[in-house]
Amino acid sequence: MSDKNKGLSKAQEIYLNRLQRVKELKAAGKKIIGYPCVYVPLEMLTALDLVPYRTCGDMKEPITEVDRALPSSFCPIMRTCLDCALKGKNDFLDGMVTIHSCDPQEKTARVWESYTNHPYFHFIDMPITVRPEALEYFKSQLNDFRKTLEAFTGKKLSTDKLEAAIKSHNQQRTLLRELYELTKPSPPHISGTEIVQVVKALMSLPVAEANDLLTEVISEVKNRTDGPEEKSARLFIWTSILDDTDIMQVFEAKANVVMDESCGGIRAYRAGVKFTADPQEGLANYYLNEITCARTFRQATLGETRKDYARDLQSRFGYLRRIVKEWKTDGAIMLLVRYCDPFAFEIPSLKDYLDSLGVPSIYIEYDYTIGALAPLRTRVEAFLETIS
Amino acid sequence: MVVEKGKKTINRLELMHPLRAKVNETYLKSIEAIQAGKPTVWGMLNFYYGDPILKAMDIEVVYPENYGAIAAATGVAQQYLERADADGFPTHLCGYSLNTLGYTSRMMKELNGQIPPEAPFGGMPKPLFLMSSAAICDARYKWFQALGRYIDVPVWALEAPTPGAKEFFIEGYYDRMVDLEVKHLRDFVAFVEGMVGKKMDWDKLDKTANLMIEINRVWHEVNELRKAKPCPMHSRDFWSAMPAALFLAGDLEDSLRLYQDMYKEVKDRVDSHVSAIPEEKYRLVFAELPPWHSLGFFEKLAERGWNFVVESFGYRPPIPIDLSNVSDPLERISRFNLQFYVGYYEDAQKQNVLGGTFAYPYLKYAREWKCDGALLHPLISCRSASTHLPYVADMLMEELKVPSLSIEGDIVDLRLFNPEDALARAEPFEESMEHYRKIRRQEGFDW
Numbered sequence: 001m002s003d004k005n006k007g008l009s010k011a012q013e014i015y016l017n018r019l020q021r022v023k024e025l026k027a028a029g030k031k032i033i034g035y036p037c038v039y040v041p042l043e044m045l046t047a048l049d050l051v052p053y054r055t056c057g058d059m060k061e062p063i064t065e066v067d068r069a070l071p072s073s074f075c076p077i078m079r080t081c082l083d084c085a086l087k088g089k090n091d092f093l094d095g096m097v098t099i100h101s102c103d104p105q106e107k108t109a110r111v112w113e114s115y116t117n118h119p120y121f122h123f124i125d126m127p128i129t130v131r132p133e134a135l136e137y138f139k140s141q142l143n144d145f146r147k148t149l150e151a152f153t154g155k156k157l158s159t160d161k162l163e164a165a166i167k168s169h170n171q172q173r174t175l176l177r178e179l180y181e182l183t184k185p186s187p188p189h190i191s192g193t194e195i196v197q198v199v200k201a202l203m204s205l206p207v208a209e210a211n212d213l214l215t216e217v218i219s220e221v222k223n224r225t226d227g228p229e230e231k232s233a234r235l236f237i238w239t240s241i242l243d244d245t246d247i248m249q250v251f252e253a254k255a256n257v258v259m260d261e262s263c264g265g266i267r268a269y270r271a272g273v274k275f276t277a278d279p280q281e282g283l284a285n286y287y288l289n290e291i292t293c294a295r296t297f298r299q300a301t302l303g304e305t306r307k308d309y310a311r312d313l314q315s316r317f318g319y320l321r322r323i324v325k326e327w328k329t330d331g332a333i334m335l336l337v338r339y340c341d342p343f344a345f346e347i348p349s350l351k352d353y354l355d356s357l358g359v360p361s362i363y364i365e366y367d368y369t370i371g372a373l374a375p376l377r378t379r380v381e382a383f384l385e386t387i388s
Numbered sequence: 389m390v391v392e393k394g395k396k397t398i399n400r401l402e403l404m405h406p407l408r409a410k411v412n413e414t415y416l417k418s419i420e421a422i423q424a425g426k427p428t429v430w431g432m433l434n435f436y437y438g439d440p441i442l443k444a445m446d447i448e449v450v451y452p453e454n455y456g457a458i459a460a461a462t463g464v465a466q467q468y469l470e471r472a473d474a475d476g477f478p479t480h481l482c483g484y485s486l487n488t489l490g491y492t493s494r495m496m497k498e499l500n501g502q503i504p505p506e507a508p509f510g511g512m513p514k515p516l517f518l519m520s521s522a523a524i525c526d527a528r529y530k531w532f533q534a535l536g537r538y539i540d541v542p543v544w545a546l547e548a549p550t551p552g553a554k555e556f557f558i559e560g561y562y563d564r565m566v567d568l569e570v571k572h573l574r575d576f577v578a579f580v581e582g583m584v585g586k587k588m589d590w591d592k593l594d595k596t597a598n599l600m601i602e603i604n605r606v607w608h609e610v611n612e613l614r615k616a617k618p619c620p621m622h623s624r625d626f627w628s629a630m631p632a633a634l635f636l637a638g639d640l641e642d643s644l645r646l647y648q649d650m651y652k653e654v655k656d657r658v659d660s661h662v663s664a665i666p667e668e669k670y671r672l673v674f675a676e677l678p679p680w681h682s683l684g685f686f687e688k689l690a691e692r693g694w695n696f697v698v699e700s701f702g703y704r705p706p707i708p709i710d711l712s713n714v715s716d717p718l719e720r721i722s723r724f725n726l727q728f729y730v731g732y733y734e735d736a737q738k739q740n741v742l743g744g745t746f747a748y749p750y751l752k753y754a755r756e757w758k759c760d761g762a763l764l765h766p767l768i769s770c771r772s773a774s775t776h777l778p779y780v781a782d783m784l785m786e787e788l789k790v791p792s793l794s795i796e797g798d799i800v801d802l803r804l805f806n807p808e809d810a811l812a813r814a815e816p817f818e819e820s821m822e823h824y825r826k827i828r829r830q831e832g833f834d835w
Contacts, residue, residue: 068782071766071774073480100550103526107746107775110553114742114779123552128522128529129545133571137549140564144555297522297529297545303575305517305582307542339480339771345530348476349537365478 007220008194010213014201015245021205022053023092030206031094031153034118036081036108038268039101039126039291041283044146046207047165048153054203055090057081059244060370069111075104075339076368077241082108085116095120095152097145102295102342120152128297130289139284146280162279168207169273175214176202176269182221183258184327187230190221192237192257193248199264200243232388234258236323237265238350239335240294240343247366250376251333254384258327261320262335267292270319292319294342310356316346317353324357331387332361333380337368360387397690399664401625403650408628410646414638418448419510427516427584430488432528434521436706437569437725438546438576439636440600442519444593445580449519450512451635452491453528456484459491460800461681462508468494469800477534483769483800485531488512489538496538517541517583523548523729524702525772544579547572549729553742556733562726569722577718594717599640601724604705606647607633611704613654614697615757618663620654623674623696624686625664630703669693670760670821673753675700675780676773678765679797679805688811692818698757701749702773707731746776747783754790758835760821762792770799789828791820 003009014021022032033045034055042052057080065086066079084090095118098109106123113121124141127134146157179198182189198217202210221227235251236259242248243264251257261267271290276282288296300311323329332354336343347363354361362383366372422428429442431449442449459465460483468490473479475493477486491512494504503511520532520543529545536543549565556562577588607629614621629650632643656662674696679685686696698704706727714720736748753759762784766774781792793813797805828835 067778069779071771071778073766073768073771074775103524103772104775106550107772110743110746111779113552113554114747121554123555125550125552125555127547127549127568129547131547131572131575133568133575134547136571137547137564137568144558144561147558148555294530295526297533297543299543303544303579304542305579307536307540309536309540312536336478338478341481341526341771342530344478344481345485345527345534347478349534351476352537363476363478 007213007216008190008198011194011198011201011217014204014213015197018056018200018204019092021209022051025051025206026092026094032092033095033097033120034090034093035097035099036078037099037101037105038263039099039287039293040097040124041142041145041287042207043162043165043169043273043283044142044149044157045097046168047157047161048149048155050095050149050153051206052203053093054200055081055085055093055096056200056203056243057368058084059246059368069115070108073339075108075337077337077340078104078108080368082112082115085112090116093118095122097122097124099124100126101293102340104339120148122148127288128295129302130296130298131302135284135288138288139280142280142284159279163275165207166273166275166279166282168211172202172207172211172214173269173272175211175218176266179214179218179221180259180266182218183256186234186256186328187228188234188256188258189224189227191228192252192260193245195260196243196245196248196264228252228256231256233330233384234328235331235333236261236320236327236329237333237335238262238320239333240337240340242335246370246373247335247376250373251380253377254381258329259323261292261323263293294346309352313349313353313356317350320353321357324354324359329359331383332359333383334361334363336363336365338365397665397687398622398624399662399666401621401629401650401653403646403653404625404628407632407643407646407650410639410642411631411637415509418450422448422450422513423510428513429517429519430512430515430532431519432521432532432546433523433635434519434546435523435548435725435728436600436604436636437523437548437573437721438519438521438544440593440596440721441573441577441580441588443636443640444589444596445584445586447516447580447584450515452488452512453484454635455491455509455512456487456800457680458508459487460802464506464508465800467506475537480769482525482527482531482771483798485527485534486769487800488531489534492535492538514539515541518543519546520544521546521548527772542579542583544576546576549726551730551733553733553736553748556730557737562730565726565730566719566722569725570716570719573718573722590717596640597717597720597724599644600636601711601720603633603636603640603644603647604724605708606644606651608705608708610647610651610654611698613651613658616658617671617758618661618665618668619671619695619697619757620657620662620664622664622686622690623678623699624683626699627678627703633705634703663695665690665693665695667693668695670818671695671697671758673698673750673757673759673762674765675750675762675777676765676767677703677770677799679802679807681802682805682807685807685810688807689814692814694814696763697759698753700773701732701753704749741783741787743779743783747780750780751783751787754784754788759790760825760835761790761817764792764794765797765805766794768796768798768804769801788833789824789831791817791824793817793820
């Protein structure tokens with residue numbers, strides 16, 4: 001029997017009650033900083049002894065407050081995030097860091113700042129391309145972020161501390177990749193549902209605690225005998241964010257989800273920050289270049305004057321080839337949260353790419369509410385029948 | 389008020405007609421040039437950033453956003469929308485984008501690159517390259533990237549820095565934005581030169597930049613005159629006249645002269661107390677694009693005394709800025725483009741209004757143009773243009789006690805706008821405007 005204070009059980013506990021630990025830390029004098037998107041460079045918060053806490057929405061919570069601030073035909077994730085904030089659920093935060101990772105993030109940030117009253121609030125602008133001048137600009141944005149954090153904390157962010165924080169967060173990325181290695185066997189040693197719990201727990205803890213938890217989880221999963229059973233198909237899910245076990249269970253009812261390319265899954269952990277003379281350089285490069293969100297405009301060659309669709313697809317989706325091959329996936333779910341334009345525009349091209357790899361795929365859309373999950377189940381079952 | 393059948397209530401500007409005719413004539417000339425084989429670029433509205441480069445390089449630009457409106461108004465959009473749907477694009481995407489994707493799919497997959505015969509206004513020929521823009525929304529660069537399924541032409545995605553309202557005041561922030569824009573534009577020029585096989589005429593670019601800035605300065609001054617009571621120029625004239633300044637449509641020297649003449653006409657009206665409608669009872673701000681297919685709706689409202697005196701910030705010229713001491717035309721263009729994004733920031737900070745351009749311009753307009761109400765027109769399939777509207781309504785009421793009326797519509801699905809339903813809501817809204825007029829006076833506002 002597993003220890004409730006360790007490993008997977010602990011991750012589940014934290015997932016179910018995310019606020020408990022940060023409130024304890026707050027009571028102990030730590031400052032808690034919220035962030036709504038994985039593009040926020042957490043290393044800079046960690047280096048100043050601030051605790052990053054990902055502010056999520058709640059698909060089970062009825063929307064009651066946000067209509068005065070955002071229209072109904074708008075990203076449901078940001079609507080529920082802000083709705084929770086307007087209900088005071090994030091009032092314990094000492095600050096918020098928002099970022100222009102996509103249009104809804106940027107627009108919600110402006111409203112968020114206006115309607116809430118955190119002692120610290122910062123918005124990081126983010127270019128859309130990975131061109132050299134864009135990288136330089138983004139680096140300057142991180143430098144501004146550093147300055148405001150220093151003013152807020154009254155502490156200097158030293159290179160040593162930043163490098164140590166990068167090391168800790170890189171360790172977390174390495175550990176999470178190691179955990180995903182454990183979904184390669186058939187049956188996988190850990191389910192997609194458990195991974196959602198683990199990743200959300202990581203986003204609720206200081207990095208050192210999170211790494212300890214992850215180490216325990218890996219050890220437990222490697223040695224467990226009660227892992228998931230083998231099901232009819234091995235799936236990977238491509239989506240903007242998948243951070244609720246109820247969604248994952250729709251897919252795992254009759255299949256094994258062995259990879260979730262989402263912001264609640266591997267996306268923010270696939271690579272690591274490179275150590276550079278100026279650590280902000282490495283951070284800027286990692287966050288702009290390495291995270292594979294659809295929001296970034298990628299090309300086969302920067303400024304290309306000739307275009308080839310196959311090369312273009314490779315530059316945008318090439319990272320999926322390894323997933324398909326090494327995780328031996330039978331099918332892919334392109335899961336779209338309604339009104340998410342960056343991901344929505346990718347759907348037909350991603351299907352083209354998956355077709356070229358010989359991977360069957362299905363596009364499914366929902367509105368990030370609990371009520372939307374039943375129809376999803378029917379569509380997933382139909383898809384599983386076609387591929388099995 | 390009883391209005392004779394066929395007689396227009398809105399007193400349109402005389403100078404709007406030649407300006408509009410010039411734009412239309414230029415458009416037709418452009419179509420002829422394109423049909424004769426001149427290189428064409430598909431461009432996104434980019435707020436004075438990429439357009440002057442293409443203008444100086446004598447490249448014809450068509451704007452699929454505008455073409456989406458034409459396709460909708462002429463009834464051909466539906467087949468393109470259905471085609472995009474069949475190709476797997478989600479139906480809740482921007483209507484203009486779906487129109488372009490469906491159009492391009494038909495042109496390239498069915499017609500081997502030939503313009504579809506049903507396409508109105510000569511259609512959009514296969515472009516040499518695509519110039520997208522990160523300004524305002526994600527769709528406007530993802531959409532052109534998605535076109536890669538159909539056409540193997542390169543895409544240049546123009547960057548658009550988007551500062552936070554508070555962060556903008558961090559030391560050196562503005563200069564870093566300028567630096568990004570200038571470097572980016574320099575690379576864009578090299579890209580365009582490579583695509584068309586000729587070098588930039590820098591003197592011509594210099595002149596183009598100056599004309600663009602001056603046209604928009606005069607156009608700004610025209611709109612300043614609309615603060616007068618009664619307001620001499622209706623939003624209908626604004627929308628008719630804006631393409632020459634916003635898209636740099638037409639010959640820039642001709643446009644400048646016509647805007648200057650328009651200024652004189654509006655000034656004469658101000659001096660003579662001539663109103664844009666017979667009896668101005670209510671002054672309103674209109675937020676977002678109008679229902680292009682139902683502009684007669686504004687005649688009905690004019691009959692009720694509704695004068696539309698100011699419009700969304702996104703289509704208005706930037707607040708003038710003196711760039712005469714900036715010698716590099718790329719830097720001048722970049723600074724002018726940035727002025728569109730950040731021109732209101734300093735004022736907003738003084739007034740302690742967060743949200744950058746999200747709500748502040750509307751507060752400024754309501755205050756300075758003395759508006760009694762705001763007519764908001766959220767566009768179902770254009771989320772980015774509509775996102776701020778609930779917040780605008782909330783802020784207008786909170787800060788200035790100005791009420792808003794929200795009437796939904798769309799940029800492509802014309803059925804979503806119901807003028808009868810909208811008109812039925814006019815009378816109760818007039819009561820609301822009357823009520824808040826009293827409240828404002830009680831609270832010490834001067835209108």
